[in-house]
Amino acid sequence: MGVTIKDVARAAGVSISTVSKVINGHYSISEETQERVRQVIRELNYYPSASAQIFAKGTTRTVIVLTDLGPNITFSNPHMFEIIAGMEETLRARSYRLILCGAQPSTACEMAEEFISRRSADALAIHVSIMTHQLAALLVRTHFPHIVLGKPTFDSQVCWIDINNISSGIIAAAHLAHEGYERIAFLGGREHDRNSAHRLEGIRQGLENVGLCLDDQYIWLGDSTPADGLRMANKLLSREPLPDAVVCANNYIALGCVSAIRERGLEIPRQIAVMTFDDYPFSQIMEPPLTVVDIDVRDMGSQAGKFLLDIVRHPNTQVQTYVTTSNLMVRESTVR
């Protein structure tokens, strides 16, 4: 079925290897032969079989992304798809393709092992949410080209890429200090929430840089929900003196925090400023619109794709890096 390289060769009066060389841009073919072959290819509407090429070349030009794809994942992890979209774009530009594959921590290792052993792809990208020690060990042992999207929560020799949340925290702190705020508060996620912890860490550093410090009574940790944001904000707002600015670790907490502030009849930003991280649609939508340190996760995705291809070409490349693509978006909630 379909036109094969043989048909082209015959029609052009050359051998199949000549056709192959034309297809692959091999230097050794004369201009005129190239032109003639190309002409025939066009006339016969010939396209090389993808699977035959992959098989013969022994390279798939494919990256498999292993990640949690469970229900409501779009909302519970909106960053993930943005990362994947960025990666896809970079890969496609270099004519690699991306296979999307749902997995769980319990299944990921076995899937990865099969993909590696069957040489289903040239590289693996694995979202940190499904990483396990076992999987890390597999990647390290096989030296299979890979990148983990997000820094693993445990030490290992795997390649990973992550957002620099500390630097985002520093940016947030610098902004507030620059606007003249002094009593900065922080409402964050629980201990295991690394994003929140790093943002807090960054804020600490950023304040220190300008000779301010983060008062312990102004720090509250809880669930990343509006309800708990509200609860934490209420605790916070019962302190004396009131903080003059509060940084929320994420949009959900910010939503609750803003509600609490309004319930008390306080004005944002005149009496108290609010800011958060990630430019979700509702940070723009809220009243007043929230200043955020936006994090360009799509860019992290394309960086991941770039690193991955570097690793494919130079299998000994060791990548463990934070990408810093934070961007301060100043809006009304912090500018009085």
Place this chain on the structure above:
Amino acid sequence: MGVTIKDVARAAGVSISTVSKVINGHYSISEETQERVRQVIRELNYYPSASAQIFAKGTTRTVIVLTDLGPNITFSNPHMFEIIAGMEETLRARSYRLILCGAQPSTACEMAEEFISRRSADALAIHVSIMTHQLAALLVRTHFPHIVLGKPTFDSQVCWIDINNISSGIIAAAHLAHEGYERIAFLGGREHDRNSAHRLEGIRQGLENVGLCLDDQYIWLGDSTPADGLRMANKLLSREPLPDAVVCANNYIALGCVSAIRERGLEIPRQIAVMTFDDYPFSQIMEPPLTVVDIDVRDMGSQAGKFLLDIVRHPNTQVQTYVTTSNLMVRESTVR
């Protein structure tokens, strides 16, 4: 490199075709031979090469999803990834894989043509947002297995699957009528917004079913943004008599609408009820939590995957269907 079928054959003292038959569960191999071969496979840690199998079998067991993956796509189209996740799950369960491929209306047709001609996949899933007449013509002409995710805006013979927004509208109307509301209003997207139009259409039908009707002065159309939702709601709330319930075509409009209602000091739902479609996180978060007609788009994705595989097996299957997976989630905003 790596263990091949030959190694297994040699070690097991059989021919490679016997090994192949064991791998593929061919009936003709005796129990004992099967057992012996399997044993060797395990010992040698043999995995068949994916690309060799694909090449030899002439089937890729792969579906390519062509869709817009531009910046901020997660927020501008949160449904899309939910659909893809549903599709991936269904495909994976039948050991197909899913290639995610970004495209634009201007590039999609050429990409599709290449995928089809190079037999890069067994089927194509194409998001409606990048559909063109040209692409539709290609799909129809080649009879290549495909499904369009969302109903195309123009007539054609392509296979598609879509959500039944009309039925969702009917459900919304029935709920409000059942709760005793009578003066129903609708704030929707502009004319080209098919979701909104169909939801409106459904509400009309649903109200008619119970002898109510939708007053023209209670219908406002605008942009799907909180800002325009607020504007429309203000227009609406200047009407006499006030509606006693308002259905918003989507969450963004609902957000603005709720703000407008609160600014006027009206109570939800005592003085006016509000509901919308799609169970986005902020419909749960809002004060009060919003009643929504939730649409299980993930289910639409798995249906799409199912249809796609049907079509692959029976290339003449013609699928053009609405899936109805709406689900009323009653919350405070409509129950007084």
Place this chain on the structure above:
DNA sequence: TTGAAAGCGCTAACAT
């Protein structure tokens, strides 16, 4: 029940 052998469509080393 098993094996021999002919592909699948292309690439790439080698020869010319």
Place this chain on the structure above:
DNA sequence: ATGTTAGCGCTTTCAA
């Protein structure tokens, strides 16, 4: 600059 040919690793007839 071009052609010959031996794979790539597996599937699948067909014969035994």
